[in-house]
Amino acid sequence: MFTEQDLRELLDFKTEHPVLSVYLNTDPSQGSADAYKPRLRSMLKDVGLKNDVQKVEQYINFKFDWSGRGVAMFSCAEEDFFRVFSIAVPIRDRIRISERPHVKPLADLLDFYGGYGVALVDKINARLLYFHLGEILVEEELSGESVRRTKSGGGSQSLGRRGGAAGQTNYTEEVAERNIKDAADFAARFFSENNIRRVLIGGTEENVNVFRSHLPKAWQSLVVGTFPINKNASQAEIKDRALEVGHEAERLKQTKLVQMIVTSEAKGQAGVINLEDTLNAVHDGRVQILVFREGYRAPGYRCKGCGYLTTEKLTACPFCENKFENIPDAVELAVHRVMRDGGEVEVLRDVEVQKDFDQVGALLRY
Numbered sequence: 001m002f003t004e005q006d007l008r009e010l011l012d013f014k015t016e017h018p019v020l021s022v023y024l025n026t027d028p029s030q031g032s033a034d035a036y037k038p039r040l041r042s043m044l045k046d047v048g049l050k051n052d053v054q055k056v057e058q059y060i061n062f063k064f065d066w067s068g069r070g071v072a073m074f075s076c077a078e079e080d081f082f083r084v085f086s087i088a089v090p091i092r093d094r095i096r097i098s099e100r101p102h103v104k105p106l107a108d109l110l111d112f113y114g115g116y117g118v119a120l121v122d123k124i125n126a127r128l129l130y131f132h133l134g135e136i137l138v139e140e141e142l143s144g145e146s147v148r149r150t151k152s153g154g155g156s157q158s159l160g161r162r163g164g165a166a167g168q169t170n171y172t173e174e175v176a177e178r179n180i181k182d183a184a185d186f187a188a189r190f191f192s193e194n195n196i197r198r199v200l201i202g203g204t205e206e207n208v209n210v211f212r213s214h215l216p217k218a219w220q221s222l223v224v225g226t227f228p229i230n231k232n233a234s235q236a237e238i239k240d241r242a243l244e245v246g247h248e249a250e251r252l253k254q255t256k257l258v259q260m261i262v263t264s265e266a267k268g269q270a271g272v273i274n275l276e277d278t279l280n281a282v283h284d285g286r287v288q289i290l291v292f293r294e295g296y297r298a299p300g301y302r303c304k305g306c307g308y309l310t311t312e313k314l315t316a317c318p319f320c321e322n323k324f325e326n327i328p329d330a331v332e333l334a335v336h337r338v339m340r341d342g343g344e345v346e347v348l349r350d351v352e353v354q355k356d357f358d359q360v361g362a363l364l365r366y
């Protein structure tokens with residue numbers, strides 16, 4: 001399980017020594033431990049950091065339980081730093097040696113699979129689920145008052161029942177409305193307790209709409225999709241449906257975001273659409289949302305004094321006059337800094353973008 005807090009710890013980890021970051025795909029549907037172990041060994045064979053390699057191999061050989069579909073490991077033996085995260089969604093094999101944990105793939109996973117809250121609602125009950133990086137972490141249920149009035153059960157008189165032939169129907173509707181309102185209050189608490197970043201609602205269109213209207217505005221704005229589903233659906237089914245709807249919503253949101261960045265840039269406002277301008281904005285702490293295509297890497301230079309990143313070979317830093325060093329991936333460092341500063345990172349997957357937008361850009365704070 002990988003949480004925002006873990007990410008924070010990785011982002012804050014500072015050292016003078018190299019850090020070995022290893023991402024290993026361990027998808028049981030694609031192979032077994034017997035196949036993955038030698039692959040890891042061959043990935044590590046040219047890594048010079050003996051103690052770190054040993055830690056990683058020991059972990060995989062003796063401690064790893066092979067649950068999940070991937071594992072991310074970060075080792076800095078010199079600092080006695082070793083972190084492992086089992087991951088329930090597919091990842092690609094990768095190895096990096098750098099002066100800090102390589103977090104870019106995790107940023108991608110958090111963006112794509114992180115912080116889902118799902119509410120399944122009908123006229124009486126609600127089921128709430130929180131899933132994150134492919135795992136269902138919490139499920140809670142709420143049962144309301146039955147909407148069918150029995151002979152003995154008069155229900156509350158405070159409902160303002162109307163008389164006449166319509167009384168029964170009105171009463172039923174009022175109870176249903178109150179149940180759904182209670183469910184919405186309950187859901188709002190559930191969502192904030194679990195740091196939900198996107199909300200999906202399952203149920204009939206009518207119930208979904210009533211539920212949505214009772215959610216506090218802040219949560220309404222995080223609703224990314226709704227879908228019909230049987231309230232007794234299995235957790236796996238709910239997760240699959242929610243991810244499907246969620247990913248489609250994510251794709252649309254990203255398309256709009258890129259359009260907005262391109263338009264802003266054209267108007268000379270708060271948008272940048274190339275690497276150099278993006279790195280400058282990162283340096284100024286102006287990036288609100290960093291956007292780049294999945295897998296995009298770009299070498300660059302970093303000032304040894306102030307950390308200024310650039311793709312241009314300069315003799316001295318324009319900010320502090322220090323010298324530059326080569327870095328293999330300026331995007332990784334940009335991700336690092338934006339996340340550390342509390343900005344967002346959007347990784348574009350399967351998004352058709354305008355021709356003006358190449359690989360990377362950003363929406364700026366000002």
Ligand SMILES: [Zn+2]
Nearest residue numbers: 303306317320
């Ligand atoms: Zn500098």
